[in-house]
Amino acid sequence: MRSSLPSPGFFKLKIIKDVAVLAGPLVLQQLSFTLMGVTDTYFVSRVSTEAVAAVGLAGVVFFAVMLLFRSTANSSVVFVGRAHGAKDPKAVGRAIWNVLSMVALLSLLTFAFPSLFAYLFKFAAPSDSETLRILGTQYLQIRAFEIPMAMFSAVVWGFLIGRGDSRTPMLLAWLQVGTNIFLDWLLVPGSLGLPAYGVEGAAYATVAANLINALLSAYILWHPQNRIEFHTAKFHRSSLSELRNVLKVGLPMGVGDFIEVASFSAFFALIGRLGTHTLAANNIALQYMSLSFTLGVAVAMASSSLVSQHLGAKKPDLAEQVGYHAMLLAMLIMGLVGLSYLIAPARFIGVFTQDESVIAAGVIILRLVAFYQIFDAVAIVLGGALNGAGDTTYTMLVKLIFSWGLFLPSAWLLAFPLNGGIKGAWIGALFYLCSLGLLYFLRFRSGRWKSIQLS
Numbered sequence: 001m002r003s004s005l006p007s008p009g010f011f012k013l014k015i016i017k018d019v020a021v022l023a024g025p026l027v028l029q030q031l032s033f034t035l036m037g038v039t040d041t042y043f044v045s046r047v048s049t050e051a052v053a054a055v056g057l058a059g060v061v062f063f064a065v066m067l068l069f070r071s072t073a074n075s076s077v078v079f080v081g082r083a084h085g086a087k088d089p090k091a092v093g094r095a096i097w098n099v100l101s102m103v104a105l106l107s108l109l110t111f112a113f114p115s116l117f118a119y120l121f122k123f124a125a126p127s128d129s130e131t132l133r134i135l136g137t138q139y140l141q142i143r144a145f146e147i148p149m150a151m152f153s154a155v156v157w158g159f160l161i162g163r164g165d166s167r168t169p170m171l172l173a174w175l176q177v178g179t180n181i182f183l184d185w186l187l188v189p190g191s192l193g194l195p196a197y198g199v200e201g202a203a204y205a206t207v208a209a210n211l212i213n214a215l216l217s218a219y220i221l222w223h224p225q226n227r228i229e230f231h232t233a234k235f236h237r238s239s240l241s242e243l244r245n246v247l248k249v250g251l252p253m254g255v256g257d258f259i260e261v262a263s264f265s266a267f268f269a270l271i272g273r274l275g276t277h278t279l280a281a282n283n284i285a286l287q288y289m290s291l292s293f294t295l296g297v298a299v300a301m302a303s304s305s306l307v308s309q310h311l312g313a314k315k316p317d318l319a320e321q322v323g324y325h326a327m328l329l330a331m332l333i334m335g336l337v338g339l340s341y342l343i344a345p346a347r348f349i350g351v352f353t354q355d356e357s358v359i360a361a362g363v364i365i366l367r368l369v370a371f372y373q374i375f376d377a378v379a380i381v382l383g384g385a386l387n388g389a390g391d392t393t394y395t396m397l398v399k400l401i402f403s404w405g406l407f408l409p410s411a412w413l414l415a416f417p418l419n420g421g422i423k424g425a426w427i428g429a430l431f432y433l434c435s436l437g438l439l440y441f442l443r444f445r446s447g448r449w450k451s452i453q454l455s
Contacts, residue, residue: 015325022302023329025170026161030294032173036209037063039181040202043188047198054125054135055199060265061117061124061136062143066150068258073103073151075250076158077301078308078390082454084163085312093231094242096159096221101238102246103151113144135199142203149207149214156217159232161305168220172213180209245454249390256396263403267411271425274415278422281361284352289369292337296377299330300384307388316450323385323444330377338373341366361422368426375430378437382444389449398439407432 037059044051076099083091117140125133157169185191187201197204220226227233238246272279303326310319341348349362383395411428414420420427443449 012321012325015321016329018306019299019302019322019326019329022161022164022166022305023298025166026298026301027295029166029170029173030298032170032177034290034294035177036180036206039177039184040206043184044199044202046189050129050131051135051199053129054132055139055202057124057132058121058136058139058143061120062140064258064261064265065113065117065120066147067261068254069106069147070150070154070254071257072106072250072254073099073154074158075099075246075253075392076155077162077305078158078249078388079246079454080159080162081305081308081388082312085309085315087313089230092159092163093234094236096155096230096232097236098238098242098246099155099158099250100152102243102250103148103155105243106151107148110145110148113147114141117141117144139199139203142200143207146207146210149210152214153210153217156221159221161301162308164305164309166302172216172220175216176209176213179212180205183208242455249392249454252392252396253387256392256399259396259399259403263399263407266408267425267429270408270412270415271422274422274425277355277357278361280353280355281349281358282365282422284349284358285362285365285369287352288341288348288366292334292373293376293380295333295337296330296380297384299326299333299377300381302326303381304384304388307385308390311389311450316447319385319389319450320444320447323382326385327378327381330381331374334373334377338370341373342370345370364423365426368423368430372430372433375434375437379433379440382440383436385444386440386449390452390454391443391449394443395440398436402432402435402439406435 040055040059041052044055076096079095079099080092083089083095118137121133121137121140125136153172160166160168183205184202186194187197187205188199190196190201222233268279268282271282303323306322306326307319310316310322345363345366346359348366349359353359353362386392386395407428409428410431411425414424414428415422418424
């Protein structure tokens with residue numbers, strides 16, 4: 001089933017509005033995730049320099065592993081969207097129990113996580129700081145017990161977003177941030193007469209905030225209205241075929257996100273070899289890049305939900321229109337942000353530093369980043385649309401092959417053997433993101449995703 005390119009009369013304001021309304025609260029939700037890490041860093045900065053470095057590095061390691069599990073649980077949005085689009089409320093409840101059953105099985109790994117994190121952090125931590133290694137390991141081993149709670153909350157997130165409710169997840173996310181801030185203030189420095197727990201206190205605060213979020217999510221899932229309408233309280237014993245379907249859709253989502261984070265972590269480590277000033281410039285530029293990326297991800301989430309709903313309603317052509325309209329919306333938003341990077345890069349970098357060498361490197365990065373915003377918008381949003389259709393194995397394989405087969409080798413080759421430095425490294429990233437956008441566009445245009453069956 002081959003799709004055609006949008007016709008001149010294709011543009012529909014209502015579809016753009018539907019995507020924007022669903023994506024708006026998701027932007028705020030994504031910003032809350034960023035603030036969670038900033039909160040821990042801020043409070044432990046009062047402890048010691050080693051504490052800041054340990055929490056920052058451990059946070060990167062934790063995020064990569066967490067994505068593997070949380071994104072798998074997020075697959076509930078695909079199954080719920082299909083059932084909701086088909087106007088089958090009982091199927092919504094069954095879909096939730098199928099994903100919850102998989103989450104329960106994955107949660108059995110919880111007791112192995114502390115040892116896994118200790119092993120991983122030995123390689124991530126610098127060899128010249130035993131204190132940093134100890135603090136980072138403590139932080140990770142405590143936060144390991146957060147993963148089952150985060151997975152449960154992610155399932156409920158899919159239950160809400162899959163039915164078009166993005167406001168409730170946003171409110172839950174910001175309540176979690178507020179709880180984390182209060183508990184960090186309470187436990188890290190030792191307020192209200194409590195002992196100062198330092199780095200361990202930051203970890204306990206984040207786990208407790210996730211526990212409260214999970215409890216509130218459970219209340220929402222099993223609220224009397226949802227119990228009646230969607231049979232969420234009626235236990236469904238998942239068959240092996242149903243569990244396989246969850247894994248078939250969810251696991252590639254988790255692995256794909258993990259692969260992308262891991263490849264960019266390796267890319268940033270490669271940039272670190274170019275020198276301290278270059279790494280500082282890259283870290284500053286990342287703060288601005290995260291803004292456009294957050295906007296794109298929010299539109300992609302909305303696209304994923306709406307595509308899934310329309311496929312469930314047996315309206316594949318409308319699902320296709322959603323994908324293209326969401327892509328155009330993200331191209332416009334991210335393109336405008338990229339234009340600002342192109343117009344005033346030195347001013348942006350200068351907000352964080354007055355070092356001329358850092359500013360010069362940062363200008364090079366932001367200008368290159370500005371050029372790939374349009375392609376990144378295509379990759380992010382159409383990747384989300386394909387995932388919403390259940391075409392998750394394709395998106396995972398493209399990320400795997402092109403991140404480790406094109407992105408990292410080309411970045412290394414251009415930066416070092418060809419002496420391109422930071423410019424060469426980011427040109428390698430530009431090749432990767434443009435390739436990703438093109439391949440997702442061609443896959444979406446082919447229409448193969450329209451015939452994917454989830455049961």
